[in-house]
Amino acid sequence: MTDAILSERLRPLIRQDIQSMQAYAVQDAAGLVKLDAMENPFTLPPPLQAELGRRLGALALNRYPGPRLDDLREALVRHANLPEGCALMLGNGSDELISLLAMACDVPGAAILAPVPGFVMYAMSAQLQGLRFIGVDLRPDFQLDEAAMLNAIERERPSIIYLAYPNNPTAGLWDDAVIERIVRAAPGLVVIDEAYQPFSSRSYIDRLASHPHVLLMRTLSKFGLAGVRIGYLAGAQPLIAEIDKVRPPYNVSVLNAEAALFALEHADVYEAQAALLREQRAGLMRSLAELPGVQPWPSDANMILVRVPDAARAFAGMKQRGVLVKNVSKMHSLLVNCLRLTVGTPEENARMLQALQASL
Template identity: 80%
Template structure:
């Protein structure tokens, strides 16, 4: 990469110049199992119907009331309780950025367990907030005592709790979560990106609290390319956060595609059920591989520890299977790879490549 001329470098924040951009691995020609995407496509019939719907959209106009239709559909789909509202984002990433922007007051801090989703820390840094990461335990459970101590010390504006967590794929202890929620002086954001694959949701508990927000995305529902995230919270709180949302942040094409998908929610639920079943079979097979430790998963990914993550990752890629090497993201993830749950055929190819690359 060429060096930025000094006269331009002076214009940009030094901390931004020192950052690494969010990396997306090239995947052409590979079995792509690195990004927790739904591997299933729509049937040809539904593809044609979706194409007709999108072709009829008035793309010469800014998005209007159709976004209200999408919010109403998501309200029904998520079974949002009375007194709560939701706002739309261009994926969860934009919602995370908007929350940091809305809470950017002097001395504001964001607290989250680590290892976790990298955008929590990145959004804090870009917005000029302090980020405090609290290590999980060696078995990737919440360190409740450390979390409560960090909350007491830093009085965070936002606490993020991923439910389940990325990249560890586990749901944390509900009693510990409730004690953290009670102790938090600011917002608590329950990130349910992987809710279609989880055995529990926080939606039935959100009504107990005025400071808890629930964040979801349609990416894991099966629409990663459509980029729709949504944030659920008390009406008054959502109304304030919504003030930092850019106008027309969700395109009318994306909104129409999401509405179409929600009208066929049974199709996507069947896909999720298939992936949950495949996850169980994958975990059974991984347990039989010598030298491989796999953790229980409530998401569409499985975290594994192998003798040599870099060598195994390279060997799998050479054999045509792309996974995620997370071994350098955090010391607790030493020698770990993250495997996305794919179709039965993709999982078979992944297991064969893994076994041959150990």
């Protein structure tokens, strides 16, 4: 994308707030060890690649997606062990689901509330839909500030509250008792975002049926299908039925659906990959804690947030040494001098540690 300036003729056609926004930035990773986006670093074994290729090649690409999407929904219900009375809708990644939720809840005076620092798409979806966004600062230890959250809920009466579980970019889980008090205080919807569920020690799903105003959002991106773009939203059947009305009719392609079904049929392969990444995460935590001047925070995701003496210098030095991570130090004042490191393969992790140590 170039920095070309929109012509005077076209400028009035685009909303002014859109023109003043920054687009979601994706870093150029060409030639680098890519550890900036929390992707699963493993590919399928060659025999499974060949089998998947045969299945995708046999699809009727001349037809709109049909009953195969129902098969995917049913497979995800079984995979997630969805409670009785709950339903599930599909999204083109969880990013689309976040946008659809903002669209469905766009009533006069509506607002979206979330702890910050957090996933940038919560605020972006609010702005794009013309809703107010209220960010509530986390504590310095990156835990929820319960008093500030409850005060903001009482004052702002948000239509949607997002609670990432675990959070991005801080990677940790929050206190369940605090989450429950926020859920009980919420005047509208609460969305528990479990994007990193394959790496987490806890899930909210067993409590989902107890709260008809709570939605659970997950994605297959961290499962190992970031390129396939499949997300899903689960909750009480009547609520899902209403939100599903704003979903485009063919938002998930037959190629994506079949790839997701294939992955769920071989879930043991992906579960083994997640187990290895959890082991690698534990080893990285130990090694990072031994580096002078480096402070890692506990992680329940496939990323680790670290504070270093000089984030800009460390980021540039690591990139110069062929390793790309994410410099989050300017995202929020609480993240000063912080880098976000994706957990990769054993070889990638070793190279990342070497590059970080040399760049401090």
